[in-house]
Amino acid sequence: MITIAGAGVAGLCVALELARRGHQVTVFEQGESLELNQSSHLAGGMLAPWCEKVSAPEDVVRLGAGAAEWWAKVTEVQRTGTLVVAPPRDQAELRQFASRTEKYEQLGDNRIADLEPDLAGRFSKALFFDQECHLDPRQARQDLVRQIEELGSEVRFGEPAPERIDIDCRGGAVDLPELRMVRGEMVMLECPDVTITRTVRLLHPRIPIYLVPRGNGIYMLGATMVESDSWRAISVRSALELLGAAFALHPGFGEASVIETGVGLRPAFPDNLPRIIKRDETYHLNGFYRHGYLLAPAMAQQLADQFEQEQMKCAS
Amino acid sequence: MELYGEEIGSRLLLGTAQYPSPQILAEAVKASGTEIITVSLRREGADGAGTGFWQLIKALGVKILPNTAGCHTAKEAVTTAQMAREVFGTNWIKLEVIGHSDNLQPDVFGLVEAARILSDEGFQVFPYTTDDLVVGEKLLEAGCEILMPWGAPIGSGQGLRNPDALRAMRAHFPNVPLIVDAGIGRPSDACMAMELGMDAVLLNTAVAKAGDPALMGAAIAKSVEAGRKGFAAQMMERRDMAVPSTPILGMAVFD
Numbered sequence: 001m002i003t004i005a006g007a008g009v010a011g012l013c014v015a016l017e018l019a020r021r022g023h024q025v026t027v028f029e030q031g032e033s034l035e036l037n038q039s040s041h042l043a044g045g046m047l048a049p050w051c052e053k054v055s056a057p058e059d060v061v062r063l064g065a066g067a068a069e070w071w072a073k074v075t076e077v078q079r080t081g082t083l084v085v086a087p088p089r090d091q092a093e094l095r096q097f098a099s100r101t102e103k104y105e106q107l108g109d110n111r112i113a114d115l116e117p118d119l120a121g122r123f124s125k126a127l128f129f130d131q132e133c134h135l136d137p138r139q140a141r142q143d144l145v146r147q148i149e150e151l152g153s154e155v156r157f158g159e160p161a162p163e164r165i166d167i168d169c170r171g172g173a174v175d176l177p178e179l180r181m182v183r184g185e186m187v188m189l190e191c192p193d194v195t196i197t198r199t200v201r202l203l204h205p206r207i208p209i210y211l212v213p214r215g216n217g218i219y220m221l222g223a224t225m226v227e228s229d230s231w232r233a234i235s236v237r238s239a240l241e242l243l244g245a246a247f248a249l250h251p252g253f254g255e256a257s258v259i260e261t262g263v264g265l266r267p268a269f270p271d272n273l274p275r276i277i278k279r280d281e282t283y284h285l286n287g288f289y290r291h292g293y294l295l296a297p298a299m300a301q302q303l304a305d306q307f308e309q310e311q312m313k314c315a316s
Numbered sequence: 317m318e319l320y321g322e323e324i325g326s327r328l329l330l331g332t333a334q335y336p337s338p339q340i341l342a343e344a345v346k347a348s349g350t351e352i353i354t355v356s357l358r359r360e361g362a363d364g365a366g367t368g369f370w371q372l373i374k375a376l377g378v379k380i381l382p383n384t385a386g387c388h389t390a391k392e393a394v395t396t397a398q399m400a401r402e403v404f405g406t407n408w409i410k411l412e413v414i415g416h417s418d419n420l421q422p423d424v425f426g427l428v429e430a431a432r433i434l435s436d437e438g439f440q441v442f443p444y445t446t447d448d449l450v451v452g453e454k455l456l457e458a459g460c461e462i463l464m465p466w467g468a469p470i471g472s473g474q475g476l477r478n479p480d481a482l483r484a485m486r487a488h489f490p491n492v493p494l495i496v497d498a499g500i501g502r503p504s505d506a507c508m509a510m511e512l513g514m515d516a517v518l519l520n521t522a523v524a525k526a527g528d529p530a531l532m533g534a535a536i537a538k539s540v541e542a543g544r545k546g547f548a549a550q551m552m553e554r555r556d557m558a559v560p561s562t563p564i565l566g567m568a569v570f571d
Contacts, residue, residue, distance in 0.1 A: 096525075180371070180372065181368060227367060
């Protein structure tokens, strides 16, 4: 039996990958339920490697390009693309975004109106990344658990991991060299007045703000990036920036209800890329930064490969 | 260059915000050869003392100039400065008191007030100010030994909007270290500031948001060096008319 610590997106992806390859896996999750794992629970769930390239290394595109295909076998993936817009005073940001990314189409106001009728007349230019997708992280992790269980493996909630563990995916709860926390804050809005059907990024000189539709008039709005390991509730400044962006996108969001706010700490290494680290007898998979759902499938496959190779070596 | 009694080799000071990753920040710091980096306490979470990011900053091995970015009142700035002294163990403080949220221009009244309080408490203040001579004088009276006039609004990358004012500052404060802070967008802007006789430049976005921050750090370091050498070498004066570089003496005369 293979033991895994942590039922965040990383731990569950590794568990499913190994279970699919015929291994018996047990995941230990200290929290009583999936909601208690903040980073994975509060994530945007964007599978947007080409947009991320604006500030992320090439590896994110390489590792993330196949994520949508992997997830489609697990949960419902919305293949509606990403629309990138900027307020009139930040048009320079849109030009810079275009010059540093790829796989997009430049749209004028007519095409924007075709794609998102509620944004008609609000933006004259946009970039459309039609290959990008998003998923609902809360649904996705439930689906992961279900599939793991269907394959005869198990996820034990409310149970701390034993001392000796094969694969450790506990994020910030583990003390690894150079691992730091990057705070993220998000809000959930309920807004029946505005209909937006795909992920929209609103460019901003400091933080890229994105709105992900969750269906039924619910929108996830994220996310700040603050170099801090504080768990305190969302700051007023962050709330202002996020809500201000929603209002700039469409004034109809002024009437929306804020139904949830959240704070999570993203584990990250200095290059903001995830790593597989072997320490003593344990594999660590950690440091997903803001790319958990995007990069977990590729990293889970890598880790499963390494794990199996090592087992074969030991067997022979 | 001497700043509050410390001998500093590099005339380029770098901010640490907005880099794609701490690793790229480290590469840019190294490539630029900077010896002083500024760190925002407030923006990076006032209650996150000892966070991983600060450990990485400290590990860069250069002098840290904590700043009060994002403070809008003298009181806020003073509190942030006191916190920074605890966290980073330095009396140096880059003092920012923001007066307007659109152009982030300094509130010079709050700035002078905070500079006085902090100087009295033993801080060595690097004030982010406008190019106003009278404000400069008040800051010196308040205890500052350095002035940091803006080139253009923070993060705008507009370069030096008013070089004449900076030239006047240089003439008016011949012995005060002047560091252009904010507005530098490209290497030529930094070079121009140094040609005007500024002692150094401080910038962040131009490097952090470049496509290749390390390469831009190296480029701006070279332009700072070029501008400084140009200033030291005493540049020729501009003229309205052409002056032949080759002497006329010895040319044939046809009439």
